[in-house]
């Protein structure tokens with residue numbers, strides 16, 4: 001009889017293969033099976049697995065010092081990492097607050113925004129607006145800002161009542177309109193929400209540049225962010241970009257907001273910051289905000305025991321250096337049109353794939369019952385889970401994106417392999433994906 005496992009897993013009672021090691025875009029389990037990591041885990045392993053330079057940096061730092069408390073010491077890796085992030089971040093995002101996860105990066109972003117308004121004598125400006133069909137993290141503050149119905153439902157009584165507006169989700173337009181004749185009602189809704197709540201009460205608008213886990217790589221119409229910025233400027237509302245999933249070359253640029261030339265006031269980072277080699281997240285903050293706090297109370301009321309620990313910082317620094325040298329974001333940009341073409345071909349063969357969308361190497365496939373009506377599957381069909389499982393059985397890892405929109409499951413899967421993937425490897429990924437979609441289509445028809 002197998003030994004009882006004491007580890008609480010995502011699905012209790014289910015069995016999971018035990019990973020043995022990883023190399024490049026592949027993971028190997030203890031039975032010797034190989035998996036093509038078509039999702040970089042959870043859109044995280046941006047430079048692939050088992051990169052020698054990162055392992056070396058880990059060892060070197062561990063021999064010096066792994067932990068110091070930030071109230072007692074600063075440390076060289078954290079200082080250097082902050083400096084390099086400030087160099088590549090858009091606009092005047094010159095300051096960095098380190099945390100351990102994307103959720104914490106968003107919590108910190110929220111707190112800094114609220115603190116900023118307090119420092120300038122507007123303490124009532126403390127509400128944030130986010131979007132339905134969004135995911136900003138699993139902790140209660142981050143979940144309060146998230147429109148991920150499935151993850152919220154159980155805890156709704158504990159969640160702060162943040163107002164949310166419609167997402168720029170053209171394929172399933174919340175207004176049942178079509179771009180551009182819609183006049184971007186989704187963006188206009190932000191203005192209406194600010195006016196309704198009163199600009200004097202609104203601290204920030206919080207968004208994922210490309211909607212990830214709750215929607216499956218939903219890219220807004222081109223002028224959307226320029227309009228959002230204009231509205232936020234008009235009402236003195238801060239822009240908080242959650243680049244936890246989209247940062248570090250994932251969409252073909254360092255940060256996704258560069259596609260639209262819109263500079264946020266605060267930016268949350270995680271996942272690709274360390275490429276999964278260590279837990280670390282970061283909140284980047286504009287000079288204007290930090291200068292204000294420095295002139296005021298001087299202390300940012302947030303932080304964790306392991307914030308900015310030298311071990312995690314050294315690893316993330318090595319990952320940044322690796323990205324600087326190999327420019328995997330450029331590879332992502334170069335592969336974009338190939339991936340789009342391949343996914344469109346799959347969609348043209350299998351009507352279950354209603355929409356494909358994405359940028360760089362962040363792509364979503366939305367699964368629908370009928371591509372003409374775009375009708376979603378009923379929740380109990382578990383189409384996303386079944387597709388993810390089918391791919392897994394074939395040795396391909398894809399990521400589920402189940403937001404739950406309009407009372408349906410809103411089925412989508414994300415394809416987001418390490419940014420270091422070659423075109424040949426990408427062809428292999430597409431081949432397995434097509435086989436899995438063919439089988440799912442067949443299963444759904446019978």
Ligand code: PLP
Pocket residue numbers: 042101102103104106135136137138208212213242243244245246270271
């Ligand atoms: N923000 C975005 C956009 C995410 O995709 C995620 C995780 O999927 C988070 C925040 C939360 O990050 P973490 O799981 O590291 O807490």
